[in-house]
Amino acid sequence: xxxxxxxxxxxxxxxxxxxxxxxHEVFCGLTSIIWLHRKIQDAFFLVVGSRTCAHLxxxxxxxxxxxxxxxxxxxxxxxxxxGIVDAHDELDREVDRLLARRPDIRTLFLVGSCxxxxxxxxxxxxxxxxxxxxxxxxRVLNYSGSGIETTFTEGEDGxxxxxxxxxxxxxxxxxxxxxxxxxVVEDQFARLFEALGIPADFLPARRTGEMPGVGRNTxxxxxxxxxxxxxxxxxxxxxxxLPALFPFGEVGTTEWLWAAASAFGVSxxxxxxxxxxxxxxxxxxxxxxxxxxxxxxxTFLPDSxxxxxxxxxxxxxxxxxxxxxxxxxxxxxxxxxxxxxLPAGTRLSEGQHVERQLDRVHADRPDLTVCGLGxxxxxxxxxxxxxxxxxxxxxxxxxxxxxxxxxxxxxRPLERRARLTGFAGPASGGVEPPSAATxxxxxxxxxxxxx
Amino acid sequence: xxxxVWTYEGPPHVGAMRVATGMRGLHYVLHxxxxxxxxxxxxxxxxxxDHRPPVTYTTFQARDLGSDTADLFRVxxxxxxxxxEPQAMIVGASCTAELIQDDPGxxxxxxxxxxxxxxxxxxxxxxxESWGAAETFYRLVRALAGPCAKAEGPSCNVLGPTALGxxxxxxxxxxxxxxxxxxxxxxxxxxxxxSPKDLNRLGAADFNVxxxxxxxxxxxxxxxxxxxxxxxxxxxxGTAATREFIREVAELAGVDPAPALSDPRLRQPWYSASVDxxxxxxxxxxxxxxxxxxxxxxxxxxxxxxxxxxxLGAYNREFAREVRAAARDHGLEALITDDYLEVExxxxxxxxxxxxxxxxxRHIGKRLGIPCAVISAPVHVQDFPxxxxxxxxxxxxxxxxxxxxxxxxxxxxxxxxxxxxEDFEFNDSxxxxxxxxxxxxxxxxxxxxxxxxxxxxxxxxxxAPDAEKELRxxxxxxxxxxxxxxxxxxxxxxxxxxxxxxxxxxxxxxxR
Numbered sequence: 001x002x003x004x005x006x007x008x009x010x011x012x013x014x015x016x017x018x019x020x021x022x023x024h025e026v027f028c029g030l031t032s033i034i035w036l037h038r039k040i041q042d043a044f045f046l047v048v049g050s051r052t053c054a055h056l057x058x059x060x061x062x063x064x065x066x067x068x069x070x071x072x073x074x075x076x077x078x079x080x081x082x083g084i085v086d087a088h089d090e091l092d093r094e095v096d097r098l099l100a101r102r103p104d105i106r107t108l109f110l111v112g113s114c115x116x117x118x119x120x121x122x123x124x125x126x127x128x129x130x131x132x133x134x135x136x137x138x139r140v141l142n143y144s145g146s147g148i149e150t151t152f153t154e155g156e157d158g159x160x161x162x163x164x165x166x167x168x169x170x171x172x173x174x175x176x177x178x179x180x181x182x183x184v185v186e187d188q189f190a191r192l193f194e195a196l197g198i199p200a201d202f203l204p205a206r207r208t209g210e211m212p213g214v215g216r217n218t219x220x221x222x223x224x225x226x227x228x229x230x231x232x233x234x235x236x237x238x239x240x241x242l243p244a245l246f247p248f249g250e251v252g253t254t255e256w257l258w259a260a261a262s263a264f265g266v267s268x269x270x271x272x273x274x275x276x277x278x279x280x281x282x283x284x285x286x287x288x289x290x291x292x293x294x295x296x297x298x299t300f301l302p303d304s305x306x307x308x309x310x311x312x313x314x315x316x317x318x319x320x321x322x323x324x325x326x327x328x329x330x331x332x333x334x335x336x337x338x339x340x341x342l343p344a345g346t347r348l349s350e351g352q353h354v355e356r357q358l359d360r361v362h363a364d365r366p367d368l369t370v371c372g373l374g375x376x377x378x379x380x381x382x383x384x385x386x387x388x389x390x391x392x393x394x395x396x397x398x399x400x401x402x403x404x405x406x407x408x409x410x411x412r413p414l415e416r417r418a419r420l421t422g423f424a425g426p427a428s429g430g431v432e433p434p435s436a437a438t439x440x441x442x443x444x445x446x447x448x449x450x451x
Numbered sequence: 452x453x454x455x456v457w458t459y460e461g462p463p464h465v466g467a468m469r470v471a472t473g474m475r476g477l478h479y480v481l482h483x484x485x486x487x488x489x490x491x492x493x494x495x496x497x498x499x500x501d502h503r504p505p506v507t508y509t510t511f512q513a514r515d516l517g518s519d520t521a522d523l524f525r526v527x528x529x530x531x532x533x534x535x536e537p538q539a540m541i542v543g544a545s546c547t548a549e550l551i552q553d554d555p556g557x558x559x560x561x562x563x564x565x566x567x568x569x570x571x572x573x574x575x576x577x578x579x580e581s582w583g584a585a586e587t588f589y590r591l592v593r594a595l596a597g598p599c600a601k602a603e604g605p606s607c608n609v610l611g612p613t614a615l616g617x618x619x620x621x622x623x624x625x626x627x628x629x630x631x632x633x634x635x636x637x638x639x640x641x642x643x644x645x646s647p648k649d650l651n652r653l654g655a656a657d658f659n660v661x662x663x664x665x666x667x668x669x670x671x672x673x674x675x676x677x678x679x680x681x682x683x684x685x686x687x688x689g690t691a692a693t694r695e696f697i698r699e700v701a702e703l704a705g706v707d708p709a710p711a712l713s714d715p716r717l718r719q720p721w722y723s724a725s726v727d728x729x730x731x732x733x734x735x736x737x738x739x740x741x742x743x744x745x746x747x748x749x750x751x752x753x754x755x756x757x758x759x760x761x762x763l764g765a766y767n768r769e770f771a772r773e774v775r776a777a778a779r780d781h782g783l784e785a786l787i788t789d790d791y792l793e794v795e796x797x798x799x800x801x802x803x804x805x806x807x808x809x810x811x812x813r814h815i816g817k818r819l820g821i822p823c824a825v826i827s828a829p830v831h832v833q834d835f836p837x838x839x840x841x842x843x844x845x846x847x848x849x850x851x852x853x854x855x856x857x858x859x860x861x862x863x864x865x866x867x868x869x870x871x872x873e874d875f876e877f878n879d880s881x882x883x884x885x886x887x888x889x890x891x892x893x894x895x896x897x898x899x900x901x902x903x904x905x906x907x908x909x910x911x912x913x914x915a916p917d918a919e920k921e922l923r924x925x926x927x928x929x930x931x932x933x934x935x936x937x938x939x940x941x942x943x944x945x946x947x948x949x950x951x952x953x954x955x956x957x958x959x960x961x962x963r
Contacts (some may be wrong), residue, residue, distance in 0.1 A: 023527070024510045028486025048452075050546040050575060055461040056489045074452040078576045083548070092452040098454065114484045114547035117513070147486025148513040148547070355534060374491030374503065381501035 012342040017330060022353025025372050026145030026303060027390075029155025030113060031060045031447055035394065036159055037070040037201040038203050039180045042106040045071040047145070048091065048123060049113030070105070072098070076115060086130075087121055095140070105138055106208035109159060112144035120312075121215055139166065139208070142265060151328040153226040153304045153393065156180060160203060160230040164237065167203075170213025173201040175260050176239060178231065179224030182396040189223075189247075189399060197276045203230075214239055219263045221256065223247060223398060226305040228331050245337050246306075247398045248406060249313035250282035255337070264378075272282045278400030285404025286317055294319035296367040299360075302326040302352050303372060303389035310370075310392065310406075311416060312341045318407055322346045323366045326357065338435065367411060385417050457811060459766035459789050463573035464545045465490050468582025468664070469642075470591070471541060472504040473615035476646035477591075479506045480528045482548035482555045489654030497832050498615055503882070507531040511548070521553045523535075528559050528567055539595065539647035540564065541587065543571035567647065569594045579789075581665045581741065581767050584613055588642055589669035595650035600676060602655045605704035606636040608680075610671055611663030612643035613720040617744065619643060621841035622662060626687065629697065629844050630660070632711040635704045642666070654678045658703045662686070662843065664743055665767060688747035689755055690719050690848045719848040723755055731856070737762040737803040738828025739786070739794055739812055744771030744842070746777040748807045748826045751851055753781065756759070761801050762786060764794065766809075792816070796944035805859060810834070820927065822858030912941040918949045936961045 024176040030053055044422045049449050054073035054369030074094050091110075099105060108130070109122045127142040135142060136160035144150060150158060160178065175198050177189065186202055193200035216238035222231060225246050235241060244259035245252040254275060262269045298320050300307040307327045314320040324347040332339075339348075349357070354375075361369055361384065368385045369379055376386040387410055397406040464481060471479040472494050479489070482597045488508050488934070501623050511520045528542065542559040556570020570591050573583045588610075602809045609626060612619035618957040620643075621762035627637050638656035639649045653674060659682040668669045671682040681703055687696035694712060701708035721726060736758045738749045742765040764786030765774045779801050781825045795815045798806060806816045806823040810831040816823035825834060841847040914922070925933050931956075940957035 023488070023508050023512065024485045025488045025491070026485060028484070030486070030505050031489075046454075051455075051458060051460075051462045051579065052464075052487060052546045052575070054455045054458050055465065056456055056486065059461075059493055060489055063784045069456060072456045075455050076452055077577060079576075080452055081576060086452070094452050094454050114486070115550060118516070118547055121601055146513075147484040148511065148516070163802055210628050301884075355530070368956060372488075372492070374488060375495070377495040377501060378503045 010105050011338040011340045011344055012346055012348060013336065015339070015342075015344070015346070015348055016385065018347065018349040020349060020351045020353040020356065022326070023355065024352045025301070025354040025374055026352065027060060027372070028056070028114070029145035029150030029152065029158060030056060030111060031152055032145065032159065033057065033071050033111065034060060036180060036204075038158060039206065040107065040208070042104060042208050043070065043109060044098065044102060044107070045109045045111055046095065047071065047073040047111045047113055047272070048116045048121065049073055049076065049111075051075050053113045053115075055366070064375050070102075072332050081119060087119075088126060091126055092130065092133075092310045095134075098108075099134060099138055103137075108134075108140045109162065110140060110142040111155075112146055114146045114148050117144060117146045117148060122283040130323065139313070141166070151305075151368045153224070153306075154329070156224070157227050160227060161301075162235055163204060164230060164233040167211050167237070168213040169215050169237075171215045171217050172199070172213065173217040173264075174213070174219070175221060175264065176203060176212055176214060176218050177201070177221050177223050177232065178203045178227055178234065178346070179222055180204055181223055181398055185396045185398050185402065186402055192274065194279070196257070196261050196266050196421050198260055198266065201262075210376070219260065221260050222334065224306075225309055225331075225334060226257050226329075228329075228334065231334070243334075243337060245312070245341065246309040248309050249403050250279050250286065250400060251316055252309065252313055253282070253398070253400050253403070254279060272410035275400075282400040286407055289404060289407035289411045290305030290318050292414055293305055295321065295408060296414065297321045297323050297364070297411045298368045298370065298410070299324045299364060299366040300326055301354075301357060301361075301369065301371040301375065301389070302349070303329040304393050305331075305369070306392055307370070308335055308338045308342065308348075312338050313345065314410060315346075317343060317403075318410070320368075320410075323364050324349060324357075324360060326350070326352065328352070343346060368414060370410075455790075457791050458934055459791070459809065459811065461490070461493075462546055462575050463578045463580060463583025464543060464571075464575070464587070465493070466580040466585070466602065467541065467543060467571055467573060467587040467622065468494070468504055468506055469584050469613040470587040471506060472500070473612065473616075473643040474493075474505075474641070474645050474647070476538040476648065477505060478531055478535045478540050480524070480531050480540060480542045480559065481502075481506055481508050481545055482486065482524050482543070483508045483510070483545035484547045484551060485510045485512060487545050487547075492613055497830055498835055499832070500614070503615075505535065505537070509548075511551075516551065520548075520551055521558055524553055524555055524558055525562060527804035528562060528564070529554075532564050537566060537567065537647075538590075538695040539567040541569045541571055541591065543573055546576075555586050567594055579767070582769060584666040585669045585769075588613075588666055589673060591642075591647070591650060592653065593673055595647055596653040596674065596678070596914050597651070599652050599654040601657065601925055602636065602638055604636060605634065605706055606638045606656045607658050607660050607700070607704065608638050608653050608656045609640040609660045609662060610682075611661055611665075611667035612640065613663075613666055614643065615828070615830060616643070616666075617665070617741075617830055617834055618840060618842045620835075621839050622843040624839070625841040625844035625846050626660065626662065629693075629711050629714075632714070633697070633701055633704065633706050634706065634710075635700060635706065639724035654680070656680065658682060658700075660700065664770065665741055686747050687806075687843045688744070688847060689851065690845075691754060692747060692750065693844055693848060714845040717845045717848060719755065719852045721850050722843070722849075723757065728757075728856075728936070731859075732757045734758045734859070735801070735803045735806055736807055736845045737798055737812075738957065739764045739766070739802055739806070739808040741765060742774045744827035745807075746774060748851075749777055749781060751848075752807065752855075755848070756852070756855065758805070761803055762797055764797070786855075792874045795819075802935065804929070805855070807855065823905065824855045824858055832900035883963075912938055912946055912949050912953075914949045915951075918951050918954050921951050921954055933958070 060432040111121050123142040127140045135262040141162040143157040205211045214237045218239035220241045221237040244257040245255040247253040247256040311322040311325045326349040330350045370389050379386050396402050494504045509523050542555045559568045612623050659671050660684050661667045674680045685696040685699050696710045697711045736752050745765045749760045749763045760781045763778045766789045775785045779797040791811045806812045807826045809827050813823040937957040
C-alpha cells in the first residue's frame with residue numbers, strides 16, 4: 001500500500017502504546033446521532049434502549065435541540081424485558097406510529113443500545129421485517145451504538161457501515177470521500193475536487209436517494225479517522241483505500257488531497273495551481289495563532305479518535321509539544337502516516353483507566369488538556385487549562401479554510417486564561433453553601449462529621 | 452416501549468448520583484457500561500461543579516460479558532476504596548448492569564471493606580430520577596442514622612437538598628438563616644454538604660425540616676418512626692407559606708415565631724399591592740413542574756400575584772395525589788404526565804398568558820410565543836445563577852415576584868399596545884420591549900401556528916375577512932383566547948360566519 005510518496009517511518013511509527021483498562025470517561029456511540037441526524041436530512045434515528053439512553057441524548061450536546069429532532073428513544077419497560085416477542089410487537093407499533101407522523105422519513109435507523117444488546121433483541125431481524133412493510137417509501141436499517149461495543153464516534157462508523165450494503169454498484173472510476181463533514185466543508189472539498197478534475201462523491205449523502213455508487217474502480221479517501229468498519233466493508237465492495245494524512249491543517253489537507261490527485265493522475269503542476277490559494281490562506285490564518293500555541297505542552301485524553309491527527313497538526317504546524325496522546329482505539333493501518341508524523345517521544349495510550357490517566361496529567365501538568373465535559377471544570381479548578389473535546393467533533397475543522405479556526409479552538413482557552421485576572425481557584429461556596437464546599441476526597445476523609 | 456424525545460427525569464441511578472455528589476466522604480461504585488459516565492457532565496457542566504462526582508463506573512464491555520463482569524466490579528470497588536478512602540460507600544447497577552444480574556450489593560458486602568457499604572436496588576425499567584434520589588437517601592439514613600444524645604437547645608435537621616437541585620444551594624442558605632432568626636440550630640443538612648458521619652448524628656436534632664419531599668419524604672418518615680423525630684409539612688415557597696412554615700417550626704421547636712415573622716427584607720406583598728402591579732390581575736397562568744414546586748407556585752400565583760391558574764400539573768407520579776388535591780382547589784383537573792408533548796398540547800389549548808414551568812415549558816413557550824418563568828427542575832445551566840437567588844423563605848418570595856413578572860409585557864406598555872395596535876414599529880409582534888429586539892418566531896411567520904382554531908371540526912364557524920382583521924388588532928397575548936371564546940360563542944348561537952358584530956357580542960358575553 002505504501003507508495004513512493006509516503007513519509008518514511010519515523011516519529012511514533014514504532015512507538016510503544018500504553019494499553020489501559022478501567023473506567024472510561026467517554027461517550028457511547030449513540031452520541032454520534034447528535035450530528036448524524038442533521039447530516040442525513042431524511043433519516044430518523046430510533047434508539048431502542050432505556051431511559052438512560054434518552055437522558056444521554058438530551059444531555060450530551062449540553063443544550064436541547066428543540067427543533068423537532070429526527071431522533072427519539074423507544075424506552076424499554078419491564079414488560080418488554082419479560083418476553084422478546086412482545087418487544088418486537090411493541091417496536092413494530094412504535095415504528096408504525098412514528099412513520100405515520102413523519103411521512104417525510106426515507107431511512108429509519110434502528111439503533112441498538114447496551115440494554116437491547118444484552119437482552120439480544122435482534123434489530124437486524126426487526127429492520128428486515130419493517131423494511132418489508134415500509135419499503136419502498138422508507139427503508140429500515142440497523143446498527144449498534146451501544147457503549148459495550150462502540151465509543152462515541154464509532155457510532156458514525158456503525159451508521160455508515162449500515163449504509164454500505166445499500167449503496168448502488170458502479171464501475172465508474174470515482175473518488176469516494178467517507179465520513180460526515182459539515183455541509184460547508186463538504187462543499188469546499190467538492191469545489192477543490194472539481195477544480196482538480198476528480199469526480200468525487202461523499203458518504204453519507206445528504207439525502208437517502210443520493211447515496212453514491214461503489215465498485216472496483218472506487219478510490220476511497222477517509223475524511224474521518226474513526227471509520228474502520230466502513231472502510232473494510234467498502235473494501236469488500238471493491239473500493240481501494242488511499243492512505244493519507246487526515247485533512248487537518250495545511251499539511252494534512254494537502255497530503256490528503258494529493259493522495260486523491262495522484263491516484264487520478266492529476267499533474268503536480270495542476271495540483272499546485274488549484275491548491276496554492278487555499279494553502280496560502282491556511283498558512284496566513286495559522287500564523288495568527290502560532291504565537292499563542294508554540295512551545296505549549298498538550299495532552300489529549302481519549303475521546304473521538306481524532307486525537308492523533310490533531311496532535312500531529314498541532315505539533316507540525318503550531319509548534320506545540322504533545323505530552324500524552326490518548327485514543328479510545330488505535331487503528332495502526334489508518335494511522336500509519338499520522339503516527340510517523342508525530343514527534344518521537346510522545347506518549348501514546350489506548351483505552352483508558354481514567355484515575356491513572358489523571359494521575360499522569362497531574363504529574364505532567366500540560367499547558368492544555370483536551371478532555372470530556374465531565375473532567376474539564378474539575379481540571380480547570382485545579383489550575384489546568386482545558387479544551388472540551390466534543391467541540392472538535394461539532395465544529396468545522398477540516399480543510400484549508402478551517403485550519404485557522406482549528407488552531408483557534410486550542411488557542412482560545414489559553415487566551416482566556418491569560419485575560420482573566422480575577423480567578424484564583426473556585427470561590428468557596430460556589431456550588432454549595434459555604435459550610436459545604438466540596439473538598440478533594442483525600443482531604444475530606446476523616447474531616448467530615450464530628451460527634 | 453414508550454417513544455420519548457425529551458425526558459423530565461433521568462434514570463434512578465442519576466438520582467443516586469445527585470445524593471452522592473451532594474455529600475462528602477461518600478463514594479458510589481456503579482456497575483455500568485462505557486458511556487454511562489455522561490452523567491458526570493450534568494454536575495460539572497450544568498452546575499459548574501469543581502470536582503468530579505464521587506462515582507466509579509466499572510465500564511464493562513461486550514467482551515467482558517462472556518467472562519467475569521462480577522470480578523470487574525470487585526476490582527473497581529477495591530480500587531475506589533483504596534484511592535478515595537470514603538467513610539461509606541453505596542453500590543448499585545445502572546440499567547444495563549441490572550440485566551446481567553451480578554448483584555453488586557452482595558459482591559461489595561462480601562468484600563470485607565472497613566467502611567459501611569449500602570447496597571442500592573434501583574429498578575431502572577420502572578422508576579426514575581427523583582425516586583432514585585429518595586430511595587438512596589432513605590437507604591443511607593436507614594443504614595447510618597441511629598439513636599444518639601440530643602443536642603443542647605432547639606435544633607433540627609434540614610433534609611432534601613441534593614446536587615443538581617433547582618436553587619437548593621440558595622434555599623438552604625435562606626432557610627438556615629430563617630431558622631437562626633428563631634434561635635433554632637441546624638444540626639445536619641443532608642444530603643447536600645453532609646458526610647456519612649454526619650448522618651450518624653441525625654438523631655441529635657429535635658425535629659426535621661423537609662424542604663424537598665421528592666428526595667427526603669421517605670427518609671423523614673423513617674426517622675419519625677425509629678427516632679420519633681417530627682417533621683415539617685409546609686414548603687416555605689411564597690410569603691404566606693413561609694409564614695406558615697415559621698409558625699410550624701416555632702411550634703415544633705417550642706420557640707416564639709415573632710422574630711422571623713417581621714423580616715424587613717420582605718418586599719413581595721407591597722410590590723404586589725402597589726398600583727403598578729394592577730395589570731397582573733387575572734393573568735392566566737399555566738403551572739407545571741415537580742409536584743412540590745408546582746403546587747407551591749400555583750398557590751403563590753393565585754394568592755400573592757393575583758393571577759388566575761388555568762392549568763396545573765406535575766411530571767412525577769409519586770406525588771400525583773398532592774397535585775390532584777391542589778388542582779381541585781383551583782377548580783382544575785391536574786395534568787400528571789412525563790410526556791412533554793401532552794404538556795405542549797395542554798398549553799396550546801389553554802393559551803395562557805404566562806407559563807410557570809421547567810426548561811421544557813420554557814422551550815414550549817418559545818415555540819408558542821408565550822412567556823415563561825422557570826420554577827422547577829429539570830435544570831439548565833441558567834438555573835444556577837452566580838447571584839443569590841433562592842425560591843424559599845423571605846428572599847425567595849421577593850425572587851418569585853421579580854422572576855415571574857420579568858417575562859411579561861409591562862403595565863403601561865400593555866395599554867399602549869392596546870391603543871395603537873397598528874403602529875409599524877411598536878406593535879405586539881415586536882414582543883416585550885425590555886426582552887429582545889427580535890420579533891417572536893411565531894409572529895414573524897405571519898399567521899402564528901398557535902392561533903389556528905383549536906377545533907376545526909365540522910360545525911366550526913367561519914371567520915369573515917373583516918372579523919379576522921379585527922381579531923388581529925387584539926394583542927397577541929390574548930388573541931388566542933379571544934378567538935376561542937368567539938368561536939365557542941358563535942357555535943352556541945348557531946352563527947355560521949363570524950362577523951365583527953359576533954366578535955364584539957362574544958366579548959360582551961364573556962366580559963368579567
